[in-house]
Amino acid sequence: MTLKLTRKLMACIALAAVIGGTAVQANAATLKMAWSQDATGLDPHKQTAFSSIRLLELIYEPLVRLDPDLKVTPGIATSWTFSPDAKTLTFKLDPKAKFHNGAAVTSADVKASYTRILDQATGAAARANYLSIATIDTPDDQTVVFNLSQPDVPLLSAMSSLNAAIVPASEIAAGKVGTSAIGSGPFKLKTWEPNVKEELVANPDWAGGKTGVDGINISVLPDESAILAALRAKQVDFALLNDPLVATLVPNVPTLKLNRVPVLAYHALQLNPSRKPMTELAVRQAISCAIDRKDVLDTALLGEGKLTGPLTMPDFRSNTDDLFCYKRDLAKAKKLMADAGYKDGFSATVIAATGEPPTAASEAQVIQSQLKEIGIKLEIKLMETSVYVDTWLKGDFDMAVALNGGRADPYPMYNRYFTKAGNLQKVSNYIDDTLDTLMQQGRVETDPKKRKEIFSAFDKHLTEVSPWIWLYTGYSYTAQQQNVQGFVPSPDGSLFSLARVSVK
Amino acid sequence: MNYLTRRLVTFPLIMLGVSVLVFVAIRMVPGDAITAMLGTEAGLLTPDQRKALAGYFGIDRSWTAQYWHWLLGALQGDLGLSVTNGKPVLDVILSRFPLTIELALLAVVIALCIGLPLGVFAATRNQKPSDLAVRIFAMLGQSTPSFVIGLLILYILSSVFGILPTMGSAVSLFEDPIGNLKQLILPALTLGFSFTASVTRISRSAMLDVLNDDYVRTARSKGVPALQVIWRHALPNALIPVVTLSGVEFGYLLGGAVLVEKIYALPGLGRLALDAILQRDYALVQGCVLFVALNFMIVNLLVDLAYAALDPRIRLGGR
Numbered sequence: 001m002t003l004k005l006t007r008k009l010m011a012c013i014a015l016a017a018v019i020g021g022t023a024v025q026a027n028a029a030t031l032k033m034a035w036s037q038d039a040t041g042l043d044p045h046k047q048t049a050f051s052s053i054r055l056l057e058l059i060y061e062p063l064v065r066l067d068p069d070l071k072v073t074p075g076i077a078t079s080w081t082f083s084p085d086a087k088t089l090t091f092k093l094d095p096k097a098k099f100h101n102g103a104a105v106t107s108a109d110v111k112a113s114y115t116r117i118l119d120q121a122t123g124a125a126a127r128a129n130y131l132s133i134a135t136i137d138t139p140d141d142q143t144v145v146f147n148l149s150q151p152d153v154p155l156l157s158a159m160s161s162l163n164a165a166i167v168p169a170s171e172i173a174a175g176k177v178g179t180s181a182i183g184s185g186p187f188k189l190k191t192w193e194p195n196v197k198e199e200l201v202a203n204p205d206w207a208g209g210k211t212g213v214d215g216i217n218i219s220v221l222p223d224e225s226a227i228l229a230a231l232r233a234k235q236v237d238f239a240l241l242n243d244p245l246v247a248t249l250v251p252n253v254p255t256l257k258l259n260r261v262p263v264l265a266y267h268a269l270q271l272n273p274s275r276k277p278m279t280e281l282a283v284r285q286a287i288s289c290a291i292d293r294k295d296v297l298d299t300a301l302l303g304e305g306k307l308t309g310p311l312t313m314p315d316f317r318s319n320t321d322d323l324f325c326y327k328r329d330l331a332k333a334k335k336l337m338a339d340a341g342y343k344d345g346f347s348a349t350v351i352a353a354t355g356e357p358p359t360a361a362s363e364a365q366v367i368q369s370q371l372k373e374i375g376i377k378l379e380i381k382l383m384e385t386s387v388y389v390d391t392w393l394k395g396d397f398d399m400a401v402a403l404n405g406g407r408a409d410p411y412p413m414y415n416r417y418f419t420k421a422g423n424l425q426k427v428s429n430y431i432d433d434t435l436d437t438l439m440q441q442g443r444v445e446t447d448p449k450k451r452k453e454i455f456s457a458f459d460k461h462l463t464e465v466s467p468w469i470w471l472y473t474g475y476s477y478t479a480q481q482q483n484v485q486g487f488v489p490s491p492d493g494s495l496f497s498l499a500r501v502s503v504k
Numbered sequence: 505m506n507y508l509t510r511r512l513v514t515f516p517l518i519m520l521g522v523s524v525l526v527f528v529a530i531r532m533v534p535g536d537a538i539t540a541m542l543g544t545e546a547g548l549l550t551p552d553q554r555k556a557l558a559g560y561f562g563i564d565r566s567w568t569a570q571y572w573h574w575l576l577g578a579l580q581g582d583l584g585l586s587v588t589n590g591k592p593v594l595d596v597i598l599s600r601f602p603l604t605i606e607l608a609l610l611a612v613v614i615a616l617c618i619g620l621p622l623g624v625f626a627a628t629r630n631q632k633p634s635d636l637a638v639r640i641f642a643m644l645g646q647s648t649p650s651f652v653i654g655l656l657i658l659y660i661l662s663s664v665f666g667i668l669p670t671m672g673s674a675v676s677l678f679e680d681p682i683g684n685l686k687q688l689i690l691p692a693l694t695l696g697f698s699f700t701a702s703v704t705r706i707s708r709s710a711m712l713d714v715l716n717d718d719y720v721r722t723a724r725s726k727g728v729p730a731l732q733v734i735w736r737h738a739l740p741n742a743l744i745p746v747v748t749l750s751g752v753e754f755g756y757l758l759g760g761a762v763l764v765e766k767i768y769a770l771p772g773l774g775r776l777a778l779d780a781i782l783q784r785d786y787a788l789v790q791g792c793v794l795f796v797a798l799n800f801m802i803v804n805l806l807v808d809l810a811y812a813a814l815d816p817r818i819r820l821g822g823r
Contacts, residue, residue, distance in 0.1 A: 034672070040540075040541055040588060040783060041541065041588070046541070046542075046557075047541070048541075048542050048543060048545040049541070049542075049543055120550055120552040120553045120556060121552075121553075121556045122553075122556065123549065123553045123554070123556040123557035123560065124553070125542050125545040125546060125548045125549055125553070126545075126548070127548070127550075127553065128548040178590075179590060193673070193771070194588050194589050194779075195588075195771070195775065195776075195779045196672065196673055196771045197672055197673045219671065219672025219673065219769065220672065220769065221671055221672060221769040222766045222769060222775065223655075223766050223767045223769070225655055225658070225659075225767075226655075226658055226671060226767055226768070226769055228662075229658040229659060229661070229662035229663075229668055230662070230668060230671055232662040232663055232666065233661070233662040233666055233667055233668035234666070235668050235670075235671065253663075384533075384535075384782075385543075385782070386533075386534070386535030386539055386540045386782065386784060387533065387534045387535050389535055389539045389540075389543055389544055389546070390534040390535035390536075390539050391534060392544060393539065393544065393546060393547045404544070405544075416547070416548060423547055423548045424544075424547045424548070426547075427544075427547060
């Protein structure tokens, strides 16, 4: 018996030794990082996926960027001025800014980059945000002047997008932008094995100064529970997490720290107002009144979020108590249904993507049970993400559970859906004169206070006409070892502050 | 024509059929490479932008033209370019294959080393408590999904022992054999667990059949020692179903083990194919499926040849 036990013990120790030997010694100079979804490409102008931007923002730089308070701060440009009529925007570039190939960043590179984005042959989806740019002048190497076809105040904030990153004119001419990854950012891309790993090394010539680490090694660990295990075993210093169910487990581990920040992206139940009976205002409002947003949040997202109206940025966010039916009112909902002639309810289909967000299916289920109480029978259709996107873009749904991206400014966030010329009118299927007018006013108004009033009216009106039911915003999560210092999470999910992070 | 030649001649025909099926199937699924890359932002594209991107992804021509172009390349050994990797499809697949083949081999070896003796043991102990224990183990093994076992192992290792195998990128067998084994042993155990259970069950029932045969009784009555009866006389005849099972399983495993690769973050063929499908990397999907099909056919052929070797009564090709 004793012999057997000893043998077992020895086997255990042997196994532990075999596996334990692989725990790599912490190298203070390199940050070991993990995420579950990898970038899908290296062309900053073309890649729009969240996972791609997270990699590319460490390599490339736009003219300006947003700080964690969503204020515009210098990027490649050190200063900028709008003309009083908001029709010319002038940038002064940082004379120290250099590309990874050693060449200085000049106004010619800025012009070439924007010309590439605006060229339809590039296929840059973000082009839609820069259409007001008529011509670009380069009076000297450090000055760029954008002449606009109409006043466009939100343009500056739109220029902070990584999709407007500045790449070398020479790379554009050589047609190498998607393959070589030459930017001017804090890190250089050393290797990239798609969906496996990437190695970044610090860029010693970065105009922003010295980075806190010598490099970042990123591993793609597709299962987030495995990321948590890797953090526990100290195999990973820093990780990006998407799934609230995994993220909320991090604080249970004393050696780890969870960074949590409210994001701009919002969860919504999109109705399709071009389909009966969602064509009826009363029906849409009834749905809005029948949904208990707090309950959806608590059940599907473990309460990890905050109720929101359409505008999710702190500066523009409305108090949800002032918005239409944010307190559940079943009696009102039933009355509205009866007024519209749907006393007995109706049947409809709701689409949701599997895993995008991870909570989509449970959101759909909670909503299904809530709407049942006013007689609406929902059939849930779960789809693989690309199939969902395709269906969504065609507007081929009665209702859709969606997680839509947010912006620092209301105009670029909603002009695609709720202006008469919006590119995604076929998805929102709703527009009225009030919304369109408010958006145009917000676009040309330069006074921040007045803009706030305009968009507050927009927020209120939109929730009242209820083309969609805005629910809540969640958090963006990163987890790290306690010895990683200096990371500042940002509401747009940016990991740019990794440039300042050090490992003690 | 002998059996082998005839089997080999059918390979290209099957491959052609598979290639057409995959080609059509992946394009029938809603969404294309453009929406896979851009997500909902694809809605902002103008028709001209869309056309430019379709040209970039090589999906701007008719299906027949695309297939023809692909087939002509494939006949010359060029499976096309993976847009997501920016490399030739064959290079990408071959870079992932060593890990997959190693993992599959290890899993099969583990399953045979544990499952076979267990099965034989249980058969000789028919209906006794030890047989029951083995059968319960086998039942559990077959019914527990590999991701449950994988996650359980990771959780226990990381939270109790604070250790983990290397995750993320593959450790090369040739550069660091020990590191490679350390990385693969747990995934292989996870993968081999349910397979061990099937091997146990199959070898147990095959053994039971054989042990009741006349020649075994004869051997026993001649006074051959019990162990020798089992290992020399009975086992070889009980092996045929085990060989079939292992062959089929090995063929599957060569196609990659998606769940285990995902949990242990191993860059194998399974994840490659899955990512290719999710990102609508058409050439890569096509390449992966063809490659897996070819492996499967080769393994099947080897299994059939092994039958003949194991049982001289079997004459392949029916001559």
